[in-house]
């Protein structure tokens with residue numbers, strides 16, 4: 120009608136009638152036209168968006184992301200003038216020169232030092248670290264860890280035959296040499312285990328982030344449950360008894376894991392791992408350091424101490440992988456990954472505070488060792504060097520540190536690093552990361568954050584947050600007593616989040632409260648006897664203040680705050 124070219128295709132119906140209504144930010148305002156928008160329309164739409172985001176930022180309490188943008192705008196807005204792209208390996212300059220790889224390397228070195236890795240990166244030293252900054256959040260880091268572990272444990276070598284064109288890719292299915300199982304009396308049994316030796320199985324707890332379910336699907340990496348269901352000899356042999364659980368059970372609370380601390384049940388993990396290890400399968404375990412809903416820290420140290428003897432017993436500490444006739448490689452048969460999306464950013468500083476009396480920090484629970492420095496003596500062969508137990512760590516940059524968009528770090532060691540499946544000449548660097556084009560702004564954001572916050576400031580920051588989480592828990596308990604409603608207030612010791620009964624939708628939206636429904640009695644077979652609870656949680660981050668908590672508490676005192684029909688009086 121306005122003489123401009125009409126849209127290539129008209130909408131079959133008005134988008135504003137079907138998309139989820141955001142009263143505070145109507146779709147209408149953001150519809151784009153072939154003619155573009157006038158300056159006034161653009162300005163108004165952007166002003167409204169800015170106002171909405173400002174209001175939400177000031178009230179965001181429900182997710183583990185720091186809202187404090189720490190003045191990045193002042194320092195860094197000038198970088199919006201640049202198209203940066205860190206395509207290719209961070210440690211190779213590559214063909215695309217407008218990149219910030221020098222900054223990315225500085226950030227990676229910083230965390231390598233923090234996580235007790237051998238640094239700087241040296242491609243010729245198997246023990247030195249390798250890593251890269253993620254263009255997504257820890258979903259990418261965890262997915263890369265699963266890919267890394269899957270190919271490492273299944274004996275695959277992505278080799279580029281020097282005589283082939285540089286982008287040649289060849290998967291060679293390695294074989295675990297017969298010597299590995301030579302001690303087995305029964306040859307047929309040894310042969311069966313040898314066949315399993317390149318069929319890895321992954322374990323993670325029921326409190327693990329949903330991105331793992333997605334990642335194992337994408338990668339075709341079998342969980343222990345899927346392996347058990349696909350192998351007839353395993354299907355009815357769950358060592359825990361009864362049907363195989365989908366994930367490793369978490370520790371139980373008074374009734375079930377629903378009201379438990381959110382940590383993995385190490386006894387059950389060990390029993391499940393043992394079952395597959397004794398059948399010859401290599402093992403991947405992912406552990407949470409700051410779990411999604413309860414902020415729980417799996418006891419990484421205790422898990423490693425429990426599993427190493429199992430790995431020793433079933434030839435999973437050192438295995439010979441034969442690529443081609445006579446070409447052998449000694450590899451691990453286990454991979455422990457730490458999903459430190461939230462906690463890998465602050466756990467080192469908690470451990471420093473515990474070890475330094477000047478911080479007068481008496482922890483509710485000591486923070487577990489979790490990084491590349493975690494080494495355990497060999498069980499069967501004490502003369503051998505101790506075993507470094509952790510193979511990879513993922514961390515989000517937008518959670519505890521608080522980047523303005525998803526980003527993070529994946530870190531492993533050169534000895535586990537996949538040879539790049541392709542070496543495209545046109546980027547001038549090996550394609551060792553997950554993404555093609557990679558965010559080059561995130562390294563600058565994290566660099567600026569780390570340049571501004573000394574270790575001392577970071578220690579004080581995490582101690583403040585822990586104290587504030589305790590304050591929040593007390594205040595919620597007081598609300599519960601004052602209004603005479605059981606709000607099921609709970610905080611796992613040492614974590615930054617408090618969970619409680621989900622309030623009404625208006626308050627959930629106002630404070631961006633993340634919520635989750637749990638079944639309190641999952642063993643119950645009669646549907647009418649199943650008891651569910653709707654929980655919300657607040658995460659205390661650097662941007663969380665006592666004032667914000669007090670304002671939330673005030674809202675929770677409102678008569679309509681908890682409209683639940685069945686409100687159990689305090690017993």
Ligand SMILES: COC(=O)[C@H](CCSC)/N=C/c1c(COP(=O)(O)O)cnc(C)c1O
Pocket residue numbers: 182183184255256257258259261328330407409410411412458460461515525526633
């Ligand atoms: C419900 O909360 C979440 O899904 C948040 C990310 C959203 S924050 C706005 N957690 C993501 C997360 C992830 C995925 O990280 P992202 O890809 O950065 O979202 C991996 N591991 C753990 C333990 C996580 O908690």
